Amino acid sequence: MSLLNLNRIGKNEDSEREKMVPCLPENKAMANAMLADQLPSPHHTIVTTGDCEKPKPNPATVSCRKFWPRRLGYTVYIDILTTIVFFVIFVSIELGVIPQRKLGFRCKDPTISFPYTGDTITLTILLLGTYLGPLIFIVLIEIVREKSFKDVRIGIIWDHYKELLIGVSFVIMITEVAKAMLGEHRPHFFDVCRPDANEGCAEGVFVVDYTCTNKEYSSWLISDASKSFPSGHSSISVFASLFTAYVIQTRLPSAATGRLFKHFLISICLSWGILCSLSRIADRRHHWWDVLSGTVLGILGVIFFTTIFHQKQKCKLQRTSEKSISSTMLLDVKNKTAASARV
Structure with a gap:
């Protein structure tokens, strides 16, 4: 031939x-x-x-693509846009653009007669702990997994952090809507608002029509004095701490750090959520049932989002395994054919 x-x-x-x-x-x-x-x-x-x-391919390009994805899918832009919309609604409710329901009160009510002393954990600290803290943990976890900063993939970090951003936005949205629709006077309501109808009325009489006379505080703080239910500090901090603990548990290999170190990191995350929640009661910024409702909201939110995220990761792993099996089967066919040809 x-x-x-x-x-x-x-x-x-x-x-x-x-x-x-x-x-x-x-x-x-x-x-x-x-x-x-x-x-x-x-x-x-x-x-x-x-x-x-x-x-x-150029080796420099390959290493760059491994660290940074070539392009972001359109779903990423949709998620970013949704987060921005949530943020705009949140700011609108906080600034009073979207009006809240005006609540009445009972004269001389002792549960809302505490002095206003400020916040142990301010809004700035809360946002830093909610957005920056989990990001630092996620990056450190990936560095430990890959044992090198160069091998860390931004795509994996973004997958986890994106889910956190969406979940926090979801929890904030529910919290703010509940504050505007339901609401409740904070424990320091009388001290901040100083309603004119509270001076001459008899104890226990329910007052609907009143005007806040305190000029020492801003209008935002006076309006915020009637947004006690549910606790936003509790819902946001609990969600962020539990989600970060979930990432640590699923992504950090115990063989590289030991079980004690992993549990230590998880305890730090959980302590953040507990500290933020309890500080709201100690500062007389919330009633205990406000903090409890915020904690439950954060727990339900993290269960919902971690379940969906875990299912997504499971599907990705399954597709990767199927591709690996196909390559292995092809190699087996080649080896069998070569062996039969030699015989």
């Missing part, structure tokens, strides 16, 4: 094999090697097609 005929046979076999195997460089090399083993001529000819040929 001439070499030309052998090349024709090789092209026909290669065309049939392309229909069965995806046109990948490594699969093409395996298929050509299988064909070469079956040729009876001592001069083996490896046939390749130009369609599958790809230039060798």
Whole structure:
């Protein structure tokens, strides 16, 4: 048989094999090697097609793509846009653009007669602990997993942090809507508002029509004095702490750090949520049932979002395993064919 005929046979076999195997460089090399083993001529000819040929990637580009994804999917932009919309609604409610329901009170009510002493954990500290703290933990976890900063993939960090951002926005939205629709006077309501109807009325009389007379505080703080239910500090901090603890538990390998260190990090996260919640009661900024409702809201939110996120990661792992199995099966076919040809 001439070499030309052998090349024709090789092209026909290669065309049939392309229909069965995806046109990948490594699969093409395996298929050509299988064909070469079956040729009876001592001069083996490896046939390749130009369609599958790809230039060798630049090593610098490969390492850069491993660290930073080539492009973000359109769903990422939708998530970012949704988060911005949530933030705008949150600011509108806080600034009074979206009006809240005006609540009445009972004269001389001792539960809302505490002095206003400020916040142990301010809004700035809360936001830093909610947004910056989990990001630091997620990055450190990935560095420990990869044992090198260069091998850390931004895509994985973004997947986890994106879910945190969406979850926090979801919890904030529910909290703010509940504050505007339901609301409740804070324990320091009388001290901040100083309603005119509270001076001459009898104890226990319910007052609906009143006007706040305190000029020492801003209008925002006076309006905020009637937004006690539920506790936003509790719902946000509990969600962020539990979600970060979930990431630590699922992503941080115990073999690299030991179980004690992992539990230590988880305890730090949980302590943050507990500290923020209890400080609201100690500062007389919330009633205990406000803090409890905020904690429950944060727990329900983290259960919902971690369940969805875990299912997403499971599907990604399953698709990766299927691709790996396909490559392994192709390699097994090649080895069996080569062994039978030698026999």
